[in-house]
Amino acid sequence: MTDRLTIRQPDDWHLHLRDGAMLRAVLKYTALQFGRAIVMPNLRPPVIDAARARSYRDEIRAALPPAFAGAGPGSKFEPLMTAYLTDSTDPDQLEDEIFTAAKLYPAHATTNSAHGVTDVAKIRPALERMEKIGLPLLVHGEVTDHEIDVFDREAVFLDRVLTPLRRDHPGLKIVLEHVTTREGVDWVRAAEGPTAGTITAHHLLIDRNAMLVGGIRPHMYCLPVAKRATHRVALLEAATSGDGKFFLGTDSAPHPISDKESACGCAGIFTAPNAIELYAEAFDQTGRLDRLEEFASLAGPRFYGLPVNQTRVTLVRGEAKVPARIDVSDEKAVHPFRGGETVAWRLEFA
Numbered sequence: 186m187t188d189r190l191t192i193r194q195p196d197d198w199h200l201h202l203r204d205g206a207m208l209r210a211v212l213k214y215t216a217l218q219f220g221r222a223i224v225m226p227n228l229r230p231p232v233i234d235a236a237r238a239r240s241y242r243d244e245i246r247a248a249l250p251p252a253f254a255g256a257g258p259g260s261k262f263e264p265l266m267t268a269y270l271t272d273s274t275d276p277d278q279l280e281d282e283i284f285t286a287a288k289l290y291p292a293h294a295t296t297n298s299a300h301g302v303t304d305v306a307k308i309r310p311a312l313e314r315m316e317k318i319g320l321p322l323l324v325h326g327e328v329t330d331h332e333i334d335v336f337d338r339e340a341v342f343l344d345r346v347l348t349p350l351r352r353d354h355p356g357l358k359i360v361l362e363h364v365t366t367r368e369g370v371d372w373v374r375a376a377e378g379p380t381a382g383t384i385t386a387h388h389l390l391i392d393r394n395a396m397l398v399g400g401i402r403p404h405m406y407c408l409p410v411a412k413r414a415t416h417r418v419a420l421l422e423a424a425t426s427g428d429g430k431f432f433l434g435t436d437s438a439p440h441p442i443s444d445k446e447s448a449c450g451c452a453g454i455f456t457a458p459n460a461i462e463l464y465a466e467a468f469d470q471t472g473r474l475d476r477l478e479e480f481a482s483l484a485g486p487r488f489y490g491l492p493v494n495q496t497r498v499t500l501v502r503g504e505a506k507v508p509a510r511i512d513v514s515d516e517k518a519v520h521p522f523r524g525g526e527t528v529a530w531r532l533e534f535a
């Protein structure tokens with residue numbers, strides 16, 4: 186049994202950092218673990234142009250704790266910025282060097298997506314430009330039609346939207362984010378052209394029972410929603426297969442406890458404090474810890490055409506406690522995934 190695992194420092198290819206007090210409360214967790222993170226643009230208001238992306242990146246850099254200055258853990262963290270696509274995105278904005286990728290939120294699919302795209306036909310000029318300049322398209326892959334069951338929304342999106350989009354833009358880099366279904370895994374595997382899928386730690390560890398059995402558990406609710414157990418098995422197979430089309434994206438999405446524990450609780454699971462340890466647990470479940478580095482640290486940079494991180498981190502087997510709450514301000518706190526419980530690994534810093 187492997188009890189210690191040293192890997193190149195991982196990157197998080199899908200992360201919500203928020204802004205203001207929430208950003209200041211959560212950033213350090215990601216900065217300690219990951220070399221880089223693709224930062225989602227679904228703020229209020231959303232990050233729709235280069236000027237806003239630049240000021241958001243400045244805000245993130247300024248929110249790093251002073252202790253992270255210098256050469257220690259967290260000091261090299263690099264936020265990679267994304268553009269929030271809207272029906273009226275100016276393709277010229279996407280040429281700005283600030284952007285590492287652009288994000289397609291179908292309008293009203295998830296948190297802060299009201300300004301998202303109402304019809305892919307409206308962003309043709311943006312997609313053509315992205316294809317030309319090599320800017321990856323990151324996709325929240327769910328339809329929003331009311332008549333489609335929430336558990337089917339990913340699979341229907343693949344048929345109705347992503348398959349034609351893939352065909353119409355053969356050179357476009359496409360990432361199907363937070364894949365949650367066997368259909369999603371199969372779609373990524375079969376897709377031609379530069380195609381990848383990110384997988385969250387929580388979708389590798391929980392199925393919908395975790396959310397609905399023994400009471401409704403708002404901290405297990407996210408979008409796309411966790412599916413039945415057979416889909417979790419497909420995700421585990423994909424993540425641990427060594428197929429570089431699949432790589433790490435936590436979709437860590439902090440919300441105040443008061444917004445989650447509500448009659449209409451919002452979507453998002455906050456995994457940042459123990460993200461790589463949770464992935465290690467999942468890989469260990471399948472006896473494939475040897476494939477964690479490919480998934481967490483190598484496949485992502487390869488897809489994005491970026492260098493791999495030079496530093497290494499070590500995971501050590503052993504129970505570590507997860508705090509039940511992390512304070513954001515005097516009134517607000519967030520509840521991390523596994524909060525009040527334990528994870529089976531801890532991260533050791535050299």
Ligand code: NCD
Nearest residue numbers: 201295296407408438452453
């Ligand atoms: C995300 C959020 O809170 O911003 N929520 C979530 O459940 N994943 C949005 C998203 O990525 O869908």
Ligand code: ZN
Nearest residue numbers: 201225436438
């Ligand atoms: Zn997300």
